[in-house]
Amino acid sequence: MAPERTRRRIPDATVARLPVYLRILTEQGDEGVDSISSERLAELGGVNAAKVRKDLSYLGSYGTRGVGYEVAYLVYQIRRELGLTHDWPVVIVGAGNLGQALAGYGGFGERGFPVASIVDIDDAKVGSVLSGVRVRHIDELPQIVQTKRVSIGVVATPAGAAQDAADRLVRAGVTSILNFAPVVLAVPRAIEVRKVDLAVELQILSYHEQRRAGGAIHAVGNTRPASA
Amino acid sequence: MAPERTRRRIPDATVARLPVYLRILTEQGDEGVDSISSERLAELGGVNAAKVRKDLSYLGSYGTRGVGYEVAYLVYQIRRELGLTHDWPVVIVGAGNLGQALAGYGGFGERGFPVASIVDIDDAKVGSVLSGVRVRHIDELPQIVQTKRVSIGVVATPAGAAQDAADRLVRAGVTSILNFAPVVLAVPRAIEVRKVDLAVELQILSYHEQRRAGGAIHAVGNTRPASA
């Protein structure tokens, strides 16, 4: 019962960058590069070289001083750390516009996250086939999750249905959720949730645009330009 | 009275949360709530009450002690700070799977980011109409950006075409980019780029799943996810 003491903890910020390094390293490997320096990797990843070294150091000392990192070995280590040594089937909830696009987006399966199934609450959509995956009814969720050993669920419903979708996923046994709906999901502590919100991203860009404008744009009149 | 002078700098972390507060406040306003406490807002936003107060304090002192914040007024202030007092037309590059989904996703226009145009490099796609927006050729980008005063571009191309898309957007005059392609874009310092990468998000979830699984780390042959 005693789960083995988790070894080392990798900072969240590092975990978020490892997939980027992984993709770059994989590309480099495909191009025949078999050794790479932290500086080069940093350049390709748009970050600082010291950061790359520190990030990689959390995995262990897998570099060679004076030389760099062996690409293939590093790819293996990162994949292992991220749990990418085997596939993680995902189930998509919501067969609307977004759900369809996600199913059609090849990136899922290719990167180790095959779409086990798509479910929807609308009977009219059940039975149709999207990119080779048949849409099933949301009531079948528990069965799908169990038989296909799904631990990651993707919420691609309208905002109003997102919480219900999350509840159903959790009840079915899913332990991680990727949420595309513009809603803050309430889930048990143990469930890991990540959110992708287009509107938020655009509004952050908008903030910077508005800031850049310095009040020059056809503003409604409430903007007081800064002195400099 | 209000010395609305200097454009103070708002921390990035706060800017990223303001859109969430804004959405919640808008919803609450629609439901007839006209005053809200930092605690309630925190609960709905899944954050700490002190954080909410600190975040909002960057906008100015718009709360009333002992009472809370006036929803309508706060909505106005956040919108002003985020530059949402007017629309920001966006142009989508790439009329493939993702580009179509984005165009079809109503959330853009509703939230103040109307799709000015979709462009693609493939002549076969030019001329078709997606969700009321006609697909135009990518060579028309400069003209579109200029005539429709677009400052935000969305890269929805395959990875291989993303850098070219970004280069064209920048040359056309766009100053902010939302990138959906799994590529680190190289752009001039002045250009603001935000990235949305599904694979990265899934891999972060995978990391936590793998960690949760306990000690089965050196799984090479036995790759069955722990069914706790």
Add this chain to the structure above:
DNA sequence: ACTGCTTTGTGAACGTGTGCACGAGTGCCT
């Protein structure tokens, strides 16, 4: 083996973000 060049790994300094705790206002009730 020695010299010189390169690059890693990491301690330490610095910057940013978070959360507590509490003073300072505000409104309500008696």
Add this chain to the structure above:
DNA sequence: AGGCACTCGTGCACACGTTCACAAAGCAGT
């Protein structure tokens, strides 16, 4: 008017993340 309950605004301490700078370690050529 005075007391009380409530909630904001913020100083402070702590945690987290980033960057610098440099010793340690490796390779190549002689």
